[in-house]
Amino acid sequence: MAVVEVKPPILSIGPLAWVRKNLFSTWYNIALTLFxxxxxxxxxxxxxxxxxxxxxxxxxxANLTLFMIGLYPRDQIGRVWLTIFILAALIGLSxxxxxxxARGFALMAIGAGVAFTLIALYFGWSVWxxxxxxxxxxLIFYVIxxxxxxxxxxxxxxxxxxxxxxxxxxxxxKYIATLPPVDSGLWGGLLxxxxxxxxxxxxxxxxxxxxxxxxxxxLPIIRYFSIGYIELIRGVPLITIxxxxxxxxxxxxxxxxxxxxxxxxxxxGFVIFEAAxxxxxxxxxxxxxxxxxxxxxxxxxxxxxxxxxxxxxxxxLRAVIPALFNSFISLFKDTSLVALIGxxxxxxxxxxxxxxxxxxxxxxxxxxxxxxIFWTFNLAFTYGSSRLEEALGVGKR
Amino acid sequence: MNETNNSQEIIICxxxxxxxxxFHVLKGISLTVQKGEVVVIFGPSGSGKSTFIxxxxxxxxxxxxxxxxxxxxxxxxxxxxxxxxxxxxxxFQQFNLFPHLTVIQNITLAPSWVRRTPKEQSREQAMxxxxxxxxxxxxxxxxxxxxxxxxxxVAIARAxxxxxxxMLFDEPTSALDPEMIKxxxxxxxxxxxxxxxxxxxTHEMGFARSVANRMIFFDKGEIVEQGTPHxxxxxxxxxxxxxxxxxxxxx
Numbered sequence: 001m002a003v004v005e006v007k008p009p010i011l012s013i014g015p016l017a018w019v020r021k022n023l024f025s026t027w028y029n030i031a032l033t034l035f036x037x038x039x040x041x042x043x044x045x046x047x048x049x050x051x052x053x054x055x056x057x058x059x060x061x062a063n064l065t066l067f068m069i070g071l072y073p074r075d076q077i078g079r080v081w082l083t084i085f086i087l088a089a090l091i092g093l094s095x096x097x098x099x100x101x102a103r104g105f106a107l108m109a110i111g112a113g114v115a116f117t118l119i120a121l122y123f124g125w126s127v128w129x130x131x132x133x134x135x136x137x138x139l140i141f142y143v144i145x146x147x148x149x150x151x152x153x154x155x156x157x158x159x160x161x162x163x164x165x166x167x168x169x170x171x172x173x174k175y176i177a178t179l180p181p182v183d184s185g186l187w188g189g190l191l192x193x194x195x196x197x198x199x200x201x202x203x204x205x206x207x208x209x210x211x212x213x214x215x216x217x218x219l220p221i222i223r224y225f226s227i228g229y230i231e232l233i234r235g236v237p238l239i240t241i242x243x244x245x246x247x248x249x250x251x252x253x254x255x256x257x258x259x260x261x262x263x264x265x266x267x268x269g270f271v272i273f274e275a276a277x278x279x280x281x282x283x284x285x286x287x288x289x290x291x292x293x294x295x296x297x298x299x300x301x302x303x304x305x306x307x308x309x310x311x312x313x314x315x316x317l318r319a320v321i322p323a324l325f326n327s328f329i330s331l332f333k334d335t336s337l338v339a340l341i342g343x344x345x346x347x348x349x350x351x352x353x354x355x356x357x358x359x360x361x362x363x364x365x366x367x368x369x370x371x372x373i374f375w376t377f378n379l380a381f382t383y384g385s386s387r388l389e390e391a392l393g394v395g396k397r
Numbered sequence: 398m399n400e401t402n403n404s405q406e407i408i409i410c411x412x413x414x415x416x417x418x419x420f421h422v423l424k425g426i427s428l429t430v431q432k433g434e435v436v437v438i439f440g441p442s443g444s445g446k447s448t449f450i451x452x453x454x455x456x457x458x459x460x461x462x463x464x465x466x467x468x469x470x471x472x473x474x475x476x477x478x479x480x481x482x483x484x485x486x487x488x489f490q491q492f493n494l495f496p497h498l499t500v501i502q503n504i505t506l507a508p509s510w511v512r513r514t515p516k517e518q519s520r521e522q523a524m525x526x527x528x529x530x531x532x533x534x535x536x537x538x539x540x541x542x543x544x545x546x547x548x549x550x551v552a553i554a555r556a557x558x559x560x561x562x563x564m565l566f567d568e569p570t571s572a573l574d575p576e577m578i579k580x581x582x583x584x585x586x587x588x589x590x591x592x593x594x595x596x597x598x599t600h601e602m603g604f605a606r607s608v609a610n611r612m613i614f615f616d617k618g619e620i621v622e623q624g625t626p627h628x629x630x631x632x633x634x635x636x637x638x639x640x641x642x643x644x645x646x647x648x
Binding site for chain 1: 454456479480482483485486487489491493494495496497506507510511552555556559
């Protein structure tokens with residue numbers, strides 16, 4: 001009997017105990033729980049009934065590829081998979097090298113990969129193999145990352161090169177036979193949405209940092225230019241900037257320079273817009289830095305650039321990670337506005353599907369699916385960034 | 398390094414004035430510090446003593462008069478200022494360690510980036526300094542994980558890593574809990590005994606008594622009185638000095 005006594009009382013912990021303690025502890029608690037359950041049932045019953053019987057989910061299955069990559073040539077789809085595989089490798093590498101800081105993102109990526117594999121298997125789609133390969137790549141590179149010498153430098157450089165590289169991979173070039181150019185008008189769906197988000201954000205951050213520093217510069221010309229830029233861009237809606245970039249930009253370019261493709265114009269628009277917001281985020285971080293940090297750096301003989309890069313920016317950016325991710329998520333959702341300038345991102349794809357004669361009247365299914373795409377990605381971003389915040393906060397403040 | 402200069406006079410101030418807007422905070426300070434001298438500056442708060450010491454490495458700009466440190470005049474030429482700052486270490490009241498860097502990174506940062514010292518060498522030197530201030534085991538921790546006294550000792554090590562010819566201390570123990578003051582003062586006393594030129598703003602009269610060559614009493618932006626610790630403590634000439642000393646020595 002003595003052995004039994006040292007074991008922890010099982011019902012005092014765990015979900016069952018939680019349920020009993022919080023939902024069924026007294027008679028009125030039981031009544032409230034039952035009432036709430038009944039209310040939930042009444043409210044959700046029509047939705048569940050619709051989802052399980054009436055809804056024509058075939059519309060999603062039939063158009064899944066359209067949702068994912070738009071009109072990107074189907075025979076070139078291997079290039080999209082390649083970007084995913086490299087992404088998996090980089091996430092795995094980051095996880096191995098930076099451990100806690102990247103673990104949140106890695107776990108989300110693994111979770112997504114497993115989910116996609118299972119979904120594909122369930123519906124009998126062949127892509128389960130690709131997702132499984134992506135998983136395997138991620139794990140292999142995790143192990144490589146654990147033992148890689150100078151891992152941080154290599155991984156950071158790899159990320160840095162990744163974005164131009166995938167751009168090349170997706171766009172193609174006439175100089176490489178195996179990568180024929182794909183007209184950017186054909187890029188679409190989630191692929192386009194993510195490309196716009198990534199280019200928009202990672203293009204805007206350096207620009208935003210420069211503007212934020214410029215706004216605090218002692219040189220009036222730089223300061224007033226930065227203030228002017230930030231206030232001008234923040235003062236107008238994003239959609240007007242996208243229209244400007246899309247319609248007016250060609251008129252501002254010299255006649256012998258062909259106007260860039262529409263996707264590029266949209267990306268420029270996003271970078272211009274987002275830079276102003278990132279600048280204000282970064283400025284918030286700069287203002288949070290104690291004057292003593294500048295003084296200590298100066299007293300050691302560091303010059304202005306060294307002080308900014310080595311002392312001030314690392315602390316300022318760390319302080320505003322939540323705000324930066326907030327802007328990131330916000331821009332991710334705002335990419336749906338490019339539907340209005342004729343680009344086939346997720347929402348526009350959804351609308352185009354509704355125009356197909358055999359899928360008339362499937363608004364609910366299609367938009368619910370678009371809703372789920374956005375929401376799932378944001379969930380992953382949020383989880384990853386909060387883990388990153390936790391990891392960076394350890395013992396440092 | 399500065400052969401042409403009279404090498405014994407390492408800091409020369411002539412009629413230094415400074416204003417914060419309309420407020421005349423330094424009213425003509427003239428002062429010469431000899432190489433290897435330990436000078437303690439004390440006085441009531443708002444007397445300009447911190448502002449003065451911060452003028453010596455141009456964290457504050459003086460608006461009139463002349464400051465010559467190690468043979469170089471402080472002016473608007475930023476390169477002169479950076480050169481001086483490399484030769485002058487400073488320790489602050491609030492430590493001002495870099496919170497995102499470990500202790501060892503705090504110490505090796507300036508030697509690596511300013512002096513271009515090779516990594517191994519700057520690390521070895523940093524460990525030596527940490528042993529000297531008594532906390533080699535804290536090398537890989539972050540500043541927030543250390544006590545105030547330990548942080549201030551890291552700050553001293555960080556300043557020493559640049560191998561300065563002069564050390565400035567701006568109220569180095571004022572932000573510390575009483576039981577930690579001694580560990581910092583011990584490091585400062587040891588430093589003073591090695592022949593380092595030190596200018597310290599502090600009210601630690603024990604420190605002044607044991608190592609200062611000269612004490613300078615500041616009040617209302619002026620040097621009211623100066624002399625050896627013996628003169629200041631036993632036969633202060635000025636009434637304001639007497640009053641101030643009676644206030645801080647009472648308890």
